[in-house]
Structure formats: structure tokens, C-alpha cells
Amino acid sequence: MGVRFASTCTNVQVNAMPSGTTQANILQSPPIVLATDGAQVNLTWMLNLTAGTLTTQITVQLLRGPAWATGPLATNWYTTVVAAKSYLLSGSYVDQPGGGVFQYALVIVQNSGSSASTYIDGALLAFVL
Amino acid sequence: MGVRVNSFATNTVVNPLPANATETVIYVTPPLITAAYSATIFFRWTINVTTNTGITALSVRIRRGITIAGFSIGAAAWLSSVASGLQVEAQGCYFDSAGALEGPYCLTVSQTGATAASTLNDGCLMAFIL
DSSP: OOOOOOEEEEOOOOSOOOOTTOOEEEEEOOOEEOSSTTOOEEEEEEEEEEOOTTOOEEEEEEEESSSGGGOBSSSOEEEEOOTTOEEEEEEEEEEOOOSSEEOEEEEEEEOTTOOOOEEEEEEEEEEEO | OOOOOOEEEEOOOSSOOOSSSOOEEEEEOOOBOOSSTTOOEEEEEEEEEEOOTTOOEEEEEEEESSSTTSOBOSSSOEEEEOOTTOEEEEEEEEEEOOTTOOBOEEEEEEEETOSSOOEEEEEEEEEEEO
16 A cells, blocks of 8 residues: 655746845645644755846745745745856755645745846645655 | 655766767666656755866756656756856756656756866755655
8 A cells, every 4th residue: 555645846937037126926835734733844945047137136935825924934045146147046944834734835036126037947845744 | 654755866877977068867767656646756856066168057857768858847957057167066856747657767967068078076866756
């Protein structure tokens, strides 16, 4: 008998890449159901982009839930970039949300005055440990 | 009774990087047999490269099968701008649901603009079935 761990994944871009300091959900997972209230969720993500004009910084955030009001899981993750160069950003994190059904979102923000970067590809995966 | 997720990992390089921009298979998994056709296979990879003359970017793909003719699971090749004469690390994650098409996967690398072979110092490709 096979055993599978609950997981969700997405590579669908849900919003256009933002310019300036606008926050935008780029990837958004489907809801994931935890096996137990104490379960941990492993979050792994990748974002491939070409930095827009006047872009010097890309900030990545993970949200529990689709809306910014739910708050980021961690502090901002900054990457210094150069306009017109391509970057492959990737990371992992862990959340322990308690009981319920949760979605997760990957958000990006750029520096003031920047033009939107070009989204090449991305992935957000959540699985229950 | 403990339960383990079916998984595979390799750091065995199957081909050296060439002195050109030809897409080259670097790592290969054995056939990955899923518990159900709807199962998702999660991939995590990393490569550490010393770049050589002419290179302007590393282009990485994961393909179904063991050749560059296989279906690329990403929406596009994953690009990382680099310059020559540097040590760089590229890493990423992705997923695939191959359905009934169970089989091996490979990680490929292209060196955009290269006129001399970069050196693949180390790396790995991990896959596990969720």
C-alpha cells in the first residue's frame, strides 16, 4: 500500500510582475490540509526573472494565506540585482500554522522607481511533514 | 512503523561541460515509479560552476528522459546571468506530474556564449515523490 504526503504545488503566475514598491502575489498555492494540528509545512520556492530597468533590489516574501493582511512568515529576503540581468532565486522555509486549511503565496517587491522585471518561470511547493 | 517517501539523489556527473553552448545532460535519475499516476515528483537541484571564457549565462532545464530531446518540465529554461572567470552557484526547485509516463529525468546545462568549457565543481539532483 502506497503512502503519500499531502502537498500542493503551483507554477502559475497569478499577477503581473510589479514595478516600484508595489507588492504582488506572483505564485499562490492551492489550499493544503494538515494531517494534524501540530504538523509542519515545508515550503520550497523558485523564481527566475530578468531584472527590470532601474531595478537594484528584489525582495521576496512568503505569506500564509493569499492576502498581505495575513502577514509574512519571515523577514524580507533581499537580493541585490542589476537591471537586464537574469536571476535564479530559490529558497525553503517551514511553517507550523496549527489546525485548518491554508494557502501560501510568494510575493515580490522591488525598489522605488524600478520598472517591472520579466517573469521567466517559478514554482511554489508546500508539503506536510 | 515508520514511513519513507520514495526518493532519489545523484551527484554523479554523466557528461562534462563542453567548450560551447550546446545543451548537455549533467545528472540523470533512474526511473521514478510513483504510487499513483496523479503523484507529484518534487525536484531540487544545485550546481557549482567555475565559469570560463565567453559565457554570459547558465541555462538549466529538467527534462523527462535522459536526453536533451526530452520534454522540458519548466515553462522556460532557467537563466542565471554570469560572467567568465567566476565561481557561481545556481540552484532551484520544480515539480512534475508525469502521470502514466513514469521514467527517468535529467538535468541539463547550456553555457550561453561559451567558447571554452566551464568546470562543474559539484552539484546534485534530488527527486522525491509526494
